[in-house]
Structure formats: C-alpha cells, structure tokens
Amino acid sequence: MAPVQYIVEGGHRLGGTIEPSGNKNAALPIIAAALLTEHKVTLENVPRIRDTETLVELIRSVGASAEWLERNTLEIHAKDVRAADLDPELCARIRASILLAGPLLARCGEVALPPPGGDVIGRRRLDTHFLAFEQLGATVTATHRLEFRATRLKGADVFLDEPSVTATENALIAAVAAHGTTHLRNAASEPHVQDLAHFLVALGARIEGIGTNTIIIHGPAKLGGARYVIQPDHIEVGSLIGLAAVTRSPLRIARAGVEHLRSIRMGFERLGIVCGVEGDDLVVPSGQTMKIHDDFGGHVPKLEDQPWPAFPADLMSIAIVTATQCDGVILMFEKMFESRMFFVDKLISMGARIVLCDPHRAIVAGPSRLRGALMTSPDIRAGMAMLLAAVAAEGTSTINNADQIERGYERIEERLNALGARITRVPARDSH
Numbered sequence: 109m110a111p112v113q114y115i116v117e118g119g120h121r122l123g124g125t126i127e128p129s130g131n132k133n134a135a136l137p138i139i140a141a142a143l144l145t146e147h148k149v150t151l152e153n154v155p156r157i158r159d160t161e162t163l164v165e166l167i168r169s170v171g172a173s174a175e176w177l178e179r180n181t182l183e184i185h186a187k188d189v190r191a192a193d194l195d196p197e198l199c200a201r202i203r204a205s206i207l208l209a210g211p212l213l214a215r216c217g218e219v220a221l222p223p224p225g226g227d228v229i230g231r232r233r234l235d236t237h238f239l240a241f242e243q244l245g246a247t248v249t250a251t252h253r254l255e256f257r258a259t260r261l262k263g264a265d266v267f268l269d270e271p272s273v274t275a276t277e278n279a280l281i282a283a284v285a286a287h288g289t290t291h292l293r294n295a296a297s298e299p300h301v302q303d304l305a306h307f308l309v310a311l312g313a314r315i316e317g318i319g320t321n322t323i324i325i326h327g328p329a330k331l332g333g334a335r336y337v338i339q340p341d342h343i344e345v346g347s348l349i350g351l352a353a354v355t356r357s358p359l360r361i362a363r364a365g366v367e368h369l370r371s372i373r374m375g376f377e378r379l380g381i382v383c384g385v386e387g388d389d390l391v392v393p394s395g396q397t398m399k400i401h402d403d404f405g406g407h408v409p410k411l412e413d414q415p416w417p418a419f420p421a422d423l424m425s426i427a428i429v430t431a432t433q434c435d436g437v438i439l440m441f442e443k444m445f446e447s448r449m450f451f452v453d454k455l456i457s458m459g460a461r462i463v464l465c466d467p468h469r470a471i472v473a474g475p476s477r478l479r480g481a482l483m484t485s486p487d488i489r490a491g492m493a494m495l496l497a498a499v500a501a502e503g504t505s506t507i508n509n510a511d512q513i514e515r516g517y518e519r520i521e522e523r524l525n526a527l528g529a530r531i532t533r534v535p536a537r538d539s540h
C-alpha cells in the first residue's frame with residue numbers, strides 16, 4: 109500500500125451523526141477462527157481496513173476462500189486448509205497473524221508461523237500464548253519461526269500468567285477443538301474477546317463464562333457455519349468522544365454499543381466530558397465543562413489503563429490529547445506498553461503542556477492552544493490522537509505515515525469530513 113499523508117486544516121467546529129465501524133480487534137480473531145470450521149461463514153460489519161485485508165490475504169494463502177460480498181460483508185469457506193508456509197512479510201504486517209496458530213493447529217495438527225508484527229508500542233511478549241498451547245497438549249518451538257504441533261489437543265485447567273488479549277483468543281479457539289473441558293483462568297475479557305466467544309458459540313461451541321476472567325470450554329465441538337455481525341468498535345467510539353471534546357462539537361455516535369462503554373465514559377468524565385445515552389446511541393453534547401475532576405481533597409487525579417473492564421490501553425493516546433484541552437492537571441499512567449507515550453513530544457511542539465515523567469507516565473496541564481505542525485504517526489492510536497490534535501489546532505498540519513491510522517480506522521478522513529473536518533488525503537511526498 110502506497111504511503112499516505114493527511115493535510116489537515118484545523119480549527120473548524122464539527123457536528124452531526126457518525127456510526128462506528130465494526131471492532132477491528134474482534135474482526136481479526138473472528139476471521140482467524142473461521143478457519144476452525146469446514147462450513148461457510150458470513151461475517152457482517154467487518155471493518156475494511158489494512159489489518160483485516162492483510163489477514164484475509166493470509167487465510168487465502170492457507171487454502172480458505174474469502175470473498176467480500178459487500179463492502180463490509182466477508183464470506184469465508186475453509187473447506188480445506190493446509191498449514192502451508194505463510195508469507196513472513198504479511199505476518200509481520202499485523203499482530204493478529206499470531207491468531208492463525210490456534211485454528212491451524214486445531215485443523216492441521218501443526219503450524220509454523222513467521223513472527224507477528226503490529227504496532228511498535230513496546231515489547232509484545234508471546235509467552236502467554238506458548239503457556240496456553242503447551243497446557244493444551246501442544247509442543248512449541250520458537251526460533252526464527254514459531255512452530256506448534258499437537259497430535260491431539262486436550263482440555264486443561266489453564267491459568268494464564270497475564271490476561272493477554274490475543275493469547276486468550278488463541279487459547280479459546282484451540283480449546284473449542286480440544287478433547288475435554290478447558291478452564292481458562294485469568295483470561296482477558298475485552299469486548300472483542302467476548303465477540304469471538306459469541307461467534308464460536310454461533311458455530312456450535314459450548315462456552316461458559318463469556319465476559320468473565322474464567323472461561324469454560326467444553327470440547328471438542330462439532331462446528332457448523334454461521335452468519336455473524338461484528339460488534340461496534342468501542343475504541344473508535346472513545347476516539348470519537350475525544351474528537352467531539354477537543355473540537356467542542358456536538359456529536360451523536362449512532363449504534364455505539366453502549367453496554368461496553370462504562371469505563372470509557374468514566375475516564376472521559378474525569379476530564380469533564382459527560383456523554384448521554386439515547387437507546388444505543390451515545391450523545392456528546394457541546395458546552396462540556398472540560399474541567400478535570402480533582403481527587404477528593406484537591407489532589408492531582410490520575411487516569412490509568414488496565415485490562416478490561418477498566419479503561420483500555422488503546423484509548424490512552426486519545427485521552428492524553430483530550431486532556432490537553434481540559435482545565436486542570438492530571439497524571440496519565442500507561443501501564444501496559446512502554447513506547448506508547450513517546451508521541452507526546454509532537455503535542456508539546458504544537459503547544460500542549462505535558463511533562464513526560466518516564467515511559468509510562470505523563471502529567472498534562474490544560475487547557476493549551478494547539479498550533480498546526482508536521483507530524484509522523486508512529487502507531488494507530490497515536491496517529492489518531494495526532495489527527496484529533498490537528499483537527500482542533502489553529503492552522504494547517506501534515507500527518508505523515510497516515511496509513512498507520514488506516515490500519516485501524518476505516519475511511520476516517522471521509523467520515524470526519526462529513527462532520528465538518530477538513531482533511532485531505534494525499535500520497536506521501538516525504539517521510540519526515
């Protein structure tokens with residue numbers, strides 16, 4: 109894909125209604141899990157983004173047929189699959205290539221995967237994946253390739269060493285095919301993990317404890333086909349709340365999946381941004397106080413990320429840019445990734461008042477006026493945070509490496525322009 113640049117004319121108020129795409133991090137494990145069944149699967153509301161397109165290419169390369177019936181409807185038929193050599197370049201493009209391990213191990217008894225890619229936001233360990241596969245009866249060899257082998261996967265009582273999202277997903281997929289009952293303890297429970305579990309149930313799997321940190325899977329399941337709708341992307345909804353706030357604009361986020369927004373709304377409420385709920389729509393009114401809530405006694409408050417159901421790591425960059433426009437001081441504490449906060453130097457050069465204390469903590473004092481700047485997107489969420497800053501800033505900004513943003517957000521410039529933003533998408537002219 110050719111590199112892309114966004115030229116953003118900032119300072120315009122937005123307004124209107126926008127609908128979030130399907131959840132990227134649900135679509136990816138669900139596309140991978142479609143390899144578990146020999147029957148046809150139709151997925152609706154699949155975000156048509158670089159990550160899903162890459163995974164579709166990968167599943168085709170192992171013998172599955174995958175056709176886009178409509179822009180966001182994908183039909184997958186994995187009648188025959190083979191654990192053929194997977195393209196290292198494609199695997200390195202996305203973190204989710206590791207999610208092929210579970211289904212291919214279950215279907216073929218072995219798989220060798222080149223290392224996965226994904227956002228460069230700090231060390232991304234795979235140990236929890238290995239731990240789970242080994243306890244389910246597989247042997248794992250990790251050299252320049254990751255090799256998994258199992259003549260017969262067997263149910264087990266597995267305690268994950270941390271609630272890793274993709275490790276939980278891989279283990280869940282493998283456990284559906286394993287003989288006997290699996291208890292997955294200390295499991296991740298993010299909305300995308302729940303969505304994957306519901307998809308597996310739609311195929312015929314027997315799973316209890318969906319949405320909790322102990323998932324019980326009774327295998328092996330006789331799987332059929334299914335038609336399944338991917339849930340809305342709560343991270344995109346959070347990004348849109350941030351967009352409304354920094355541009356002081358009223359936005360209605362239609363079909364927002366409000367049941368999964370509690371911790372996200374609570375995080376923004378700490379920044380003085382209160383959303384209303386109307387049916388399944390989330391309404392962000394203009395005229396927010398944007399006043400950071402001090403802790404009791406006037407102490408400096410903190411917003412930190414944690415595994416679900418707490419405030420998600422993937423919204424930390426968005427929360428930081430939002431806080432620059434709020435009145436007060438807050439400590440932003442990113443606990444999961446050690447490189448996700450480095451992008452704040454760009455916000456600082458735009459006029460934000462931020463002290464990066466260490467790789468995990470930044471103090472934001474607001475509000476500050478942002479000026480347009482030249483930026484480069486290091487990862488999906490920092491890129492989206494830069495886009496929010498650019499839309500809110502006075503003057504024109506250029507965001508290089510905007511294809512990173514498009515890994516996670518579908519047609520974002522077109523959809524934000526429909527709300528009144530002025531973003532021009534052009535082929536990249538330089539790489540600064």
Ligand SMILES: CC(=O)N[C@H]1[C@@H](OP(=O)(O)OP(=O)(O)OC[C@H]2O[C@@H](n3ccc(=O)[nH]c3=O)[C@H](O)[C@@H]2O)O[C@H](CO)[C@@H](O)[C@@H]1O
Nearest residue numbers: 133203204231232270271272273274275415421422443444
């Ligand atoms: C394709 C996909 O779904 N990617 C998501 C998935 O990545 P991914 O599954 O790779 O992330 P993990 O859940 O494995 O862990 C993320 C990081 O957090 C650390 N960690 C995790 C749990 C914990 O209790 N303590 C802790 O420190 C891990 O060591 C790791 O460094 O989950 C991440 C965490 O929500 C998200 O940022 C990614 O967008």
Ligand SMILES: C=C(OP(=O)(O)O)C(=O)O
Nearest residue numbers: 203204226227422488489
């Ligand atoms: C980190 C992310 O994605 P990935 O795990 O695919 O790199 C993200 O969605 O913010």
